Amino acid sequence: MRIEKDMKLADVIHHDFSLIPVINRFGIHLGFGDGTIEEICIKKSVNTEFFLTILNTYHDPQYFPKKHLQSFHTATLIEYLKKAHQFYTEQKIPEIQNLIFRLTEESAQHKDRYQLALNFFKEYQEEFTRHIDREEKLVYPYIYELEKVIESGKVPEKLIRRMEAYSIMDYEDEHDNVEEKLFDLKNLIIKYLPAPSNESTSYRILLELFDLEKDLREHARIEDMILVPKVEAMEFTIQKMIR
Amino acid sequence: MAQKITVIVIERSYLLRSGIEGLLKEFQGMHLAEIYDGTEKNLIQKINTLKPDCVIVNPKAITDSLNTFVRSVNNEATVIGLISGNTADHIKSRFANTLHIKDGKHELMNSLSQIIGRKKNNKAPNKNQPLTERELTVLKNITLGLTNQEVAEKLFLSIHTVMTHRKNITKKLGIKTVSGLTVYALLNKVIDIQDIEQ
Known part of the structure; x- marks a missing residue:
């Protein structure tokens, strides 16, 4: 639909x-x-x-939003992406962490084993936060600057050097793999951790993990299909301006 | 992790039953599911529905053919014969494992723990461990923080072989990251928590 x-x-x-x-x-x-x-x-x-x-x-995973590309400002898009980040870090991930913590509380017998899962998730959380920080403190300001330069028509020397060192294409590459840990955690719960005394906690954790995974996948698609092409176009415009 | 071992005893004498019961209590994880005196109807079916790991049986308590009895008990269960000095040789030979009524406590405990120990070892590896010995060694070294190159040097393998092992480990376990593999290795006692803390 x-x-x-x-x-x-x-x-x-x-x-x-x-x-x-x-x-x-x-x-x-x-x-x-x-x-x-x-x-x-x-x-x-x-x-x-x-x-x-x-x-x-x-x-719709097949949907490719090409024709709408230019109809809104980069700022609108970035504002949305930041809101999504906030949702992950302030709501979704703490919720999952609480559930895993509950798993360790509910089972005295396997506490140490669930503790391993909890530590694993904390590690994921740190990695995820680092990734998002990088986007917000490095990548987004870079994009804002590109936009400003295009509007003003003047390209500062500093930006040229920065573009040579870092282009949005790199961002696309490094963007892949915060997902792998989520995938691992699902398998640890499904296959390798001992059966919990309260099944419904594990079930809720899995629901949340599948949900977060889907959300992140679409989030990455939006970045790769809308943000990245838009920025590539801006980089291209600026390179023409220099020449 | 203590594995639970379900035991069934078939013995008519009250004194012997109580003695065996007391003996089993000395072992951790032993669970005495049922005591029969051998005259019960459909005894074999009753035993097999309990899925015992061990059946301790006094051959004198079995009213039908002992041969049929031993063969009909579920394959998974170890049948232990409770024998005495005047048990005939052809009856003793029906059992792969025996306990001797006249043995002292110490000897009885030794025989029992040997029989059970063998059982535990047979059970553990194949069912829960999908990895080969080689893959386990590679897994262990990776989770201890070695790079592919370091693992290769340590095990005298080419780096290509190490990477193939890693690919197979990930495929078999469904775990991609090193931290995920570490959790797996800890859960399955491939490594110990002290190993990583060092």
Whole structure:
């Protein structure tokens, strides 16, 4: 299903409830009423085209948002990505950590074994935070600078050197592998950790892990398919300006 | 991790039963599931539904053919014959494992722990350990923090071989990262927690 602006947002959520955290990132919360997507976006001053692009990318793995590429500012996109980061670090990951901690509390018999899983997850959390920090403190400011330079038409010497040292293509490469640890944790729980005394805790952990994994996958797709091409185009423009 | 061993005793004499019961209590993880006197109907079925690891049986308690009895007990179970000085040789020979009624406590405990020890060892590796010996060695060294190159040098292998082992380990276990492999190795006692802390 392609999500369009004249659809009722409530119908879309009925169809795919995993979009709820995504609309939250736009400041749209449950209890949003009976409006169409366009109506709700106008009321919340959200760029409708951008909203649809993100929703469709999440909803349909085959969706390729090419034609919408230029219709919104880089800042809008980055603001969204930061909101998503916040959701992962402040909500999702602490939630999962709490659940794993509960697993260690619930089973005196296998406490030390679940503790291994908890340590493993903490390590994942640190790595994830490092990755996000890097994006927010290094990559995004770089993109903002590119945008500013294009608007002003003047290319400072410093930026040229920076572009030679680091291009957005590198970012694409290093972007892959925070996922692998999540994958491992799922298998440790499914295959190798002892059966828990309370199955429902493990089940909830797995639900959350699958959910986080999907969210991160779509997040990475948005970065790779929308952000990266946009920045590549900007880098290209600036290189032409230098010559 | 103590493995639970389920035991069934078939013996008519009250004194002997109580004696065996007391003996089993000396072992950790031993669970005496049931005591029969041998006259029960459908005895074999009753025994097999309990899925015992050990059946301790006094041949005198078996009313039908002893041969049939030993063969009908579930393959997984070790049958131990409770014998005395006047048990005939052809009956003794039915059992791969025996306990002697007249033995002292110390001797009885030794025989029992030997029989059980053999059982534990047979059970452990193949079922839960999908990796070959070589892969285990490679896994161990990786989780101790060695690089592929260092593992290769230590085990006199080419780096290519080490990488093939790693690929196979990941494929078999479904675990990709070194930290994930470390958790696996700790859970399965391939390495010890002290090993990594050093």
